[in-house]
Amino acid sequence: MRPALGVHLWADHRAWLDLAVGEGIVPAELSRLSGPTATLSAMLVPW
Numbered sequence: 001m002r003p004a005l006g007v008h009l010w011a012d013h014r015a016w017l018d019l020a021v022g023e024g025i026v027p028a029e030l031s032r033l034s035g036p037t038a039t040l041s042a043m044l045v046p047w
Contacts, residue, residue, distance in 0.1 A: 004022040005022070006020040008042065013045070014045050014046075015045065016042070017042050018041045019038070019039070019041075021038045021039075022037055023036060024036070043046070
């Protein structure tokens with residue numbers, strides 16, 4: 001994925017959320033899967 005925009009949505013001392021949108025780049029044999037993409041990431045800190 002080539003991110004075009006990344007946004008930090010929320011955070012506290014144990015977790016945070018990020019959102020990235022962009023253009024998906026895949027090998028030629030998977031070309032039907034290329035195009036706009038979005039990814040939501042969550043990180044949890046157990047201590």
